[in-house]
Amino acid sequence: MGRAPCCDKASVKRGPWSPEEDDLLRSYVQNHGTGGNWIALPHKAGLNRCGKSCRLRWLNYLRPDIKHGGYTEQEDRIICSLYSSIGSRWSIIASKLPGRTDNDVKNYWNTKLKKKALAIQQPQQQDYYSHHHHHTTKQQQEPAPAAMQQAPATLAPRYVDGGAMPTAPSSLAEFSPALPPPQPTGAVAINNSWANNSGAMAALEDMFLPELLGAGEFPIGDHLFGGGFGFGSLLLQDHHRATSSSSVQAAELSACYFPNAQAEMWADVKPPAGLCHSLT
């Protein structure tokens, strides 16, 4: 038995918001706040909408100081860095981008940034295989494991075969990612021995996160994943909702470093009169 819906979907309006509805919601929240109860808000505000719909509309569109589009190179870097570190935890990522919402960041990543990153990665992938795999065995002809083909796993510039450490790129356009060697078994590319190979992996977030978050605020690497941080943990976190205990543990651990991050951010912003901080 599932839980009861938050509202009667048949009797509330759905779909795009009209300017009049926006005005009603905006003026009500600015004058009265949310009262800590989004479910009751639509009735009080004279809106025939689901409370959750009102909340989403406010948070993603009507909230003051929301920015839409026009992502900067620095914001690209922040998103890529954090995505490679913590996966698709958009609310956390958005909390580090003032004026951006989780929905906006998520859409931006899915529609633009992921492709941008893939486009950068693919020539590197071809280059790697042409240099390291002249022998065409059956195994090598097989496609890389699905997890390895995912964008986040290939974003971070990596050491390959103990090569020289790259200098920190100053922008996404300067990413110099290199793929790990193909896994002979075709298994998901979680390979801590490879990842730990004399510090052979320099995750992008190691370069960017101190800049983003301040030194010590987000102890990537040793603290998060017992020293085995790198490509493998990247994949784990990309699937933080998976049921494996290791991924759940990784997700929980990483979450510890962002205690109510968005609330803290909003606590620093003086809200308009009548606006409460419970919005987030």
Add this chain to the structure above:
DNA sequence: AAACGGTCCAACCGCCCCACG
């Protein structure tokens, strides 16, 4: 000009977590 396919994004869905009685 019409048809088609791809892109983008606002909005919805469903699940999880937490507070409270």
Add this chain to the structure above:
DNA sequence: GCGTGGGGCGGTTGGACCGTT
């Protein structure tokens, strides 16, 4: 301890828009 209500979150979808044929 348990059930319930509400908030928060990530994933998915529907449709508008745009470029190409």
